[in-house]
Amino acid sequence: MTRLFPNSSQCGEYTGCLGYLVQAWEVGRWVAIVLAWPLLHLLRVRPSWPVAILAALFLTAIWQVAEALLLVSLAEAFALIIFSGVIAYPAAAWLTMPRIPPKLLILAVASFLALYACAFLLTD
DSSP, rough: TTTTTTTTTTOOOTTTTHHHHHHHHHHHHHHHHHHHHHHHHHTOOOOHHHHHHHHHHHHHHHHHHHHHHTTTTTTHHHHHHTTTTHHHHOOOOOOOSSSSSSHHHHHHHHHHHHHHHHHHHHOO
């Protein structure tokens, strides 16, 4: 790849063009969040808006934890990024069910916000 793009700042001698993958991740994860609502709607998840919004909150917290984990273990951070949707969307769908107590929803949202804040402080 470095032979194809010799003057690119995204390609290195030892890492190949890993920079392009990083750029795709930075844009692609937000595109995935935007496309989640139509997909949830097609899958007949009702209500799909609250699930998509709550899952976006959960995903940002999980991704922040994964970025903090990059410094410790690349494999675990990568696995957390790969399986973040498997964690966030079922949790969001469960928490937006009509019979879930509002206190549980508030506790879950506060926990993910605290998780995000802790991971954010660790990455700085």
